[in-house]
Amino acid sequence: MRRLDDTGPHPPTKGAGLRLAVLSRGPRLYSTRRIVEEARRRGLRVDVCDPMKFSLTISDGSVDVLHKGEAFSYDAVIPRIGHSITQHGVAVLRQIEQLGMWTANSGQGILQSRDKLHASQILARNRMPVPKTAYVRDIIDVEHAIEMVGGLPVVVKVTQGTQGDGVFLRHTAFEVRNLVQGLLLTGKSVLVQEYIAESHGKDVRALVVGGKVVAAMRRRARGREFRSNFHLNGTVEPVDLSPEYAEAACRAARVLGLNIAGVDLLEGANGPLVLEVNSSPGLEGIERASGVNVAGAIVDFVMEDTAFGDVDLDQLLRTVPGSGVLSLQLRNHPKMVGRRLNEVFASIPVFALSRGDRLVWNPDPEMQLRFDDVLVCYGELIQLRASLRKAMLSMPVESLGSESSVQSPASLSDHPEDS
Numbered sequence: 348m349r350r351l352d353d354t355g356p357h358p359p360t361k362g363a364g365l366r367l368a369v370l371s372r373g374p375r376l377y378s379t380r381r382i383v384e385e386a387r388r389r390g391l392r393v394d395v396c397d398p399m400k401f402s403l404t405i406s407d408g409s410v411d412v413l414h415k416g417e418a419f420s421y422d423a424v425i426p427r428i429g430h431s432i433t434q435h436g437v438a439v440l441r442q443i444e445q446l447g448m449w450t451a452n453s454g455q456g457i458l459q460s461r462d463k464l465h466a467s468q469i470l471a472r473n474r475m476p477v478p479k480t481a482y483v484r485d486i487i488d489v490e491h492a493i494e495m496v497g498g499l500p501v502v503v504k505v506t507q508g509t510q511g512d513g514v515f516l517r518h519t520a521f522e523v524r525n526l527v528q529g530l531l532l533t534g535k536s537v538l539v540q541e542y543i544a545e546s547h548g549k550d551v552r553a554l555v556v557g558g559k560v561v562a563a564m565r566r567r568a569r570g571r572e573f574r575s576n577f578h579l580n581g582t583v584e585p586v587d588l589s590p591e592y593a594e595a596a597c598r599a600a601r602v603l604g605l606n607i608a609g610v611d612l613l614e615g616a617n618g619p620l621v622l623e624v625n626s627s628p629g630l631e632g633i634e635r636a637s638g639v640n641v642a643g644a645i646v647d648f649v650m651e652d653t654a655f656g657d658v659d660l661d662q663l664l665r666t667v668p669g670s671g672v673l674s675l676q677l678r679n680h681p682k683m684v685g686r687r688l689n690e691v692f693a694s695i696p697v698f699a700l701s702r703g704d705r706l707v708w709n710p711d712p713e714m715q716l717r718f719d720d721v722l723v724c725y726g727e728l729i730q731l732r733a734s735l736r737k738a739m740l741s742m743p744v745e746s747l748g749s750e751s752s753v754q755s756p757a758s759l760s761d762h763p764e765d766s
């Protein structure tokens with residue numbers, strides 16, 4: 348990894364000459380400036396484009412993107428979408444994706460990581476450790492929520508907050524109720540969360556770029572403050588991440604579909620807990636604390652990766668009329684657990700099997716099915732659903748159990764990825 352103080356000319360690389368757009372409202376912001384600087388050093392042609400200056404048009408079968416009235420055409424796009432313009436920024440990004448341009452983070456990844464509830468749901472579903480969290484829709488849910496997360500004190504937070512705004516520590520049920528009531532009245536979505544006392548006033552921020560942690564820092568709050576955000580005047584210091592923490596950060600970024608992410612980890616008594624994942628992480632604190640040229644690492648990743656854009660497989664496969672992807676969770680079919688794949692799915696095209704942290708492509712027909720497995724099948728949807736039903740019905744009666752264990756077509760998930 349290149350250090351921050353290494354400002355010499357950059358050796359020529361194969362991505363030089365690439366046209367890069369940074370989507371950002373603030374060309375003078377530290378992070379934007381640093382990315383532009385490192386891109387220019389590497390011979391890229393780079394422009395900063397304001398996401399609010401785009402116009403999008405959609406007409407029969409085609410989409411168009413204009414920036415300040417000009418056609419928007421770049422080889423790669425790094426989105427730095429501010430929280431206040433998430434919806435609009437993501438709409439622009441989605442249209443850019445549809446034109447086939449490479450984007451460092453996808454609109455979908457940004458959207459799902461910005462909502463703290465949605466992000467926690469995806470993380471938990473992918474077996475990532477997260478603080479116990481309850482979603483509160485009504486003031487009458489408060490007592491139950493406190494109990495559910497393990498009792499007082501609790502952290503109350505709004506689902507769409509950032510930079511510590513909308514995050515509170517409360518010690519009595521009365522205080523929690525008052526606060527939640529106020530937040531609900533202003534239309535906020537509210538979470539009540541287990542307070543991780545071991546991590547009071549500090550957390551770890553890991554910067555993940557292209558599946559690797561390129562830099563990390565510990566952040567500490569000042570004085571009586573319990574939130575350690577850099578923008579709340581928190582201090583930053585270097586930290587050596589253990590493999591367990593690095594792995595948690597990479598996995599969190601991956602399951603949320605982000606190539607570039609700032610992952611906040613709390614240091615729980617039993618190891619790392621993923622607090623949140625930021626899709627436009629600030630670079631100032633982390634470059635200062637770690638001494639690592641993070642902006643350079645981001646641009647290097649862009650140059651390496653532009654040749655291999657991500658594909659939304661589900662969407663792509665749906666372009667064939669009637670075709671699509673179905674996933675089947677074995678946990679919903681306990682009778683199949685322990686049987687071999689070819690016993691149950693002899694004539695069904697299972698093209699992937701997700702097991703724990705692994706994804707097995709074209710799984711061996713002799714593989715024995717486990718409770719946590721998720722099977723992914725591709726084909727003509729009507730036929731696929733019928734074959735799956737047939738496979739379930741044709742299982743031996745004693746292993747099939749009651750009629751109710753036969754999955755109806757509606758209960759087959761149409762999405763291979765957890766989302």
Ligand SMILES: Nc1ncnc2c1ncn2[C@@H]1O[C@H](COP(=O)(O)OP(=O)(O)O)[C@@H](O)[C@H]1O
Nearest residue numbers: 502508509510511512514541542543550574575
């Ligand atoms: N459950 C918790 N237990 C302990 N500290 C927390 C908890 N939730 C948040 N914090 C502290 O508050 C800070 C901000 O919370 P976070 O959920 O990351 O919101 P934001 O998006 O505003 O940064 C964290 O960096 C951490 O220091």
Ligand SMILES: [Mg+2]
Nearest residue numbers: 510511611623
């Ligand atoms: Mg945070």
